[in-house]
Amino acid sequence: MEIKEAQETVDNWIREIGKGYFSELTNMVLLTEEVGELARIIARVYGDQKAKPGDLRKGLEEELADVLWVTICLANQTGVDLEKALVTSLKKKTNRDRDRF
8 A cells, every 4th residue: 555545545545534633732642652552562562561451452564653653644634745755865875874873
């Protein structure tokens, strides 16, 4: 799935099933929550913390997808073309870091 298609798919889902977007502020809070859930898995699977019962109910794939979902929601409701933004970011990083690493 192309990024543009992902943005359109999420937008269609939000409009048809979700009945509209949460506010940008609410989605930012939800993104923070999802990143925290992702961090919990990373800390327990790849870090030094040990998982408690229930810590790993959801997998890394699911949490990464949740972060992507809310990121796409924020992009959609603020008019950001994520594909274009990613290309611009890659160019910036390439120019900045070409000789750095």
